[in-house]
Amino acid sequence: MKLMLVGYGNVGKAFRKLLHEKKVKELENVKIAGIVTTRGLMLKDQEAFVPDKKINALEALDEVQPDVVVDMASANYKTGEPSLSLYLTALKRGIHVITTNKAPLALKYKEIINTAISHGSKIFFQATVMSGTPSINLYRILPAMKVRKIRGILNGTTNYILTRMSQGLSFNEALKEAQELGYAERDPTLDINGFDAAGKITILSNVYFSRGISINEVKFEGIGNIEIGDALKRGNKIKLIAYADENETYVKPMEITKEDFLYNVDGVNNALEIESDIQKITIVGPGAGPLNAAYGAFSDLILLLRGEN
Ligand code: 80F
Structure with missing residues (x-):
């Protein structure tokens, strides 16, 4: 072959x-x-x-x-x-x-x-x-499950940047590290402005909900001018969240509390939460590299x- x-x-x-x-x-x-x-x-x-x-x-x-x-x-x-x-x-x-x-x-x-x-x-x-963390291929082994909604963190670069910023680095220092580690797109604005995550949730919407949509129909925001200080003071974190159900697909930065499992998904790790008629499944693993x-x-x-x- x-x-x-x-x-x-x-x-x-x-x-x-x-x-x-x-x-x-x-x-x-x-x-x-x-x-x-x-x-x-x-x-x-x-x-x-x-x-x-x-x-x-x-x-x-x-x-x-x-x-x-x-x-x-x-x-x-x-x-x-x-x-x-x-x-x-x-x-x-x-x-x-x-x-x-x-x-x-x-x-x-x-x-x-x-x-x-x-x-x-x-x-x-x-x-x-x-x-390499199963998301598309995970769907192959969930036959007949009626998925109601999915949400997660789908971009490794921005999650890495947000994590490193919460540890004291500037946005530019954190981005430079993400580029050196091979996480970022050749044009890193695709990561930062939410486009990469929007592309991913578009693909997931098509796989999980047969939406047949294009990225041009998806609302997205990135982390370009993000301010994380106030969220940190409240004991929370800012994460770039991607969401989809049968009718809606979007990407936007959101404040996440400690009770949310996405709170502990840090660095280059990504996560996906799948809610279905049978059960809720969560999967966490590296999203870039x-x-x-x-x-x-x-x-x-x-x-x-x-x-x-
Ligand atoms: P890199 O820029 O290192 O290499 C690109 C290669 O494509 C070069 O050899 C270039 O010559 C070639 N190329 C460009 N245009 C071409 C053309 N018209 N014809 C033929 N060759 C052409 O890029 P990477 O990092 O190796 O990534 C390659 C692909 O994998 C890109 O489409 C990425 O989007 C994709 N990808 C990369 C990932 C990563 O971690 C992760 C998964 C997919 O979550 C995040 O933070 C994401 N930025 C990472 S997703 N590198």
């Missing part, structure tokens, strides 16, 4: 490492046949990126003819391109797609899923929400090879 990796930054490199280091039976016949970045296509599987051809991701698809595309390129929330066209072309050809890149799914979820279904191909996207995001895609690859849908 041939993989084509798109994007070879923090996450792409961690994914390649996992593929080489984890000895998993399902992966015996899997190989990287090409890696494409903004600099071109490399046809070798080697750590140092040296392009063989100066071509783009769509052209690389013809050149490599992969069985699976693994998209770990930067998010383009304006158009979703070039990833959006790449998915649609690949899925129509029966090539499966695994992605850590939220933008195409946050913008054109219905079109992408319908294309996959009508062509018998698959798209897996666990890493787009909470990285190169290895964590790469593991989301890596776990998707194994599920795909096991024949999951």
Whole structure:
């Protein structure tokens, strides 16, 4: 089975490492046949990126003819391109797609899923929400549960910044740390202004409630000019909360009291609370980090090879 990796930054490199280091039976016949970045296509599987051809991701698809595309390129929330066209072309050809890149799914979820279904191909996207902590793939193992609402903390960078600010750092110092740790988007304003979290809750709304919505319909606020001092004095914390139910989806900073389980979700950790007709489920784990995001895609690859849908 041939993989084509798109994007070879923090996450792409961690994914390649996992593929080489984890000895998993399902992966015996899997190989990287090409890696494409903004600099071109490399046809070798080697750590140092040296392009063989100066071509783009769509052209690389013809050149490599992969069985699976693994998209770990930067998010383009304006158009979703070039990833959006790449998915649609690949899925129509029966090539499966695994992605850590939220933008195409946050913008054109219905079109992408319908294309996959009508062509018998698959798209897996666990890493787009909470990285390697199951959120999308968690839904796979909750059959027939009627979910009423979901809420959580879905952006690692902003939760890290808010936590470090409560420990005395300035906003800019905390952001710099988050960037050094590989949590932030290439353009960190996407994290700070709430856009990244909005993209994630859009995807969750589509998975958990079949809303068929786009990020452009979601109200969101970020933590750009956030003041946390008064909340801290009251013994509370400010968290960037994402919420969705059958009718509503939003992201906004909120004051959280000690009684709320989200109060203790600090640093790069993310959390999701799922309320259903059967029970309430909470899940907490890292929401960002190169290895964590790469593991989301890596776990998707194994599920795909096991024949999951
Ligand atoms: P990085 O900027 O290191 O690498 C991007 C790569 O994409 C580069 O190799 C670049 O050349 C390539 N690229 C850009 N445009 C391209 C194009 N048009 N064609 C081909 N290649 C292109 O980015 P990361 O950190 O490696 O992230 C990669 C993707 O994973 C992005 O879409 C992220 O949104 C996504 N992702 C990253 C996460 C992380 O922790 C987490 C999960 C998904 O919660 C948070 O705080 C979030 N900021 C993290 S979510 N790094």
